[in-house]
Amino acid sequence: MIRPFLCLLLSLSVCAPASAWGPLGHRLVARLAEDELTPQARAQIALLLAGEQHPTLAGVANWADDLRASDPDLGRRSARWHYVNLGEHDCRYQRERDCPGGDCVVEAIRAQAALLANRSRPLEERRRALKFVVHFVGDVHQPLHAGYAHDKGGNDFQTHYRGKGGNLHRVWDSGLLGSAGLDEDAWLRQLRAQPRPAREPAAAVPPSARWASQSCAIVTAPGFYPPQARLQDDYYAHYRPLAERQIRIAGRRLAQLLNTALDGA
Template sequence: MPRILIAILLSCALSWPGIAQAWGPLGHRLVARLAEPRLTPQARAEIDRLLAIEQASSLADIANWADDLRANDPDLGRRSARWHFINIGEHDCAYDVAHACPNGDCVVEAIRIQADILADRTRPDAERLQALKFVVHFVGDVHQPLHAGYARDRGGNTVQVNLHGKGTNLHSLWDSRLLASARLGEDAYEARLRLDPDPLPAGTDPYTPGAPAVWAEQSCRIALAPGVYPPRSRIDDDYLLQHRPTVERQVQLAGARLAELLNIVLATEVSR
């Protein structure tokens, strides 16, 4: 392939900041499924009403919508591309909106902005449904550690690793391959995660507008922890066994915190 064509293709690929999809379809659906039993009746009723606009029946049905925009709505996908992540690894995992999120283009501010839209019952239902889709997805994204890591390696996208003789990158490994290594279907995985200790007992971590920044900082500290970046490109099952419990807990936390957020922003019961 001519070098000029390679350069063009690479440039196009890098114009999408989130090359890999956080958690992959399984992880995002698990986050949504773990959230649903924790919803209050008021939140559940309003979510069901909004989902019915598009004949969806659960949060899991919309959990991957924001990633699918790249194919289904390229313009919105491009405009929202930076909303999937935050780069604070170079800043000791401290969130500063001026440095880390200019113009509100990061997952922290996207969660806050979309939650405000969802909470505003004067807005059209279609707009609020879109906000719900974004919130469900972005709460999952911010709990994927490498979505809050280093800018210099694009959240591990440029860190090549070799697993079982096949090449991939560190970001993709944490997005989906760690969860996939459990070799469980969606129903079985959800059931297993529900058997684990509750990562967030009810009422202990209420959602506030500043909460997403805290979640991002916590995710970043995981991304920068010793051992996450392997000392050599070839990794084996020991790496998977060591880090899979971490991503499982992050999925659990995301589900619990998503429910807390939705319960608060949809707390008012309105008769229509």
């Protein structure tokens, strides 16, 4: 009995995701971005995703997290591309210090966006780049994916809520959205009804370092880490609108990035 139980624990610890927003949040970011694609970008995305089981941005939004099971080697090689640790450095990004070898979400967004825009690259490589970009833009807007190294982006910060344990990263991955009791379509209607974030100037190189710094500033603000690690209902009420805003901004920025990369393709 002990041996199977230990194997179960091991499998759970290996496979448990530390994804930004969870599947629901990533799909919402992608669906919001789909609202703002140009006709040329939309046509290119249809070409790149032809043959996928679900050939939409939302349909591939969680592909990069699913690599843990579907392609463990690529999952391991891309594991550090999901986050960057800026909390200990006043949220100021320095590539040499914070992203050695380009292995962080800031440089992963830039590198994959460049591959996506490069029409000389093989179709399969550009398809994979598109799927990475869709996911990583969502990741960088989840505040704890740009937080502190010492607690692994809140994964090691254990919380208590209504007698149940957890960690702060999970609260932001899925707890804030899940606590509202809305399904995906209801969430999408609610987010679409909110004022659209301001458009930003198009940039040849995605400003992902600025996006990460902005997310980090949320993490390091007073109150983000609950006192004595005890969550109250007012924590969810206070931070859920901020999570919604981050998802809304991520959707617009993803659309702008894809339009810039694909309009001339």
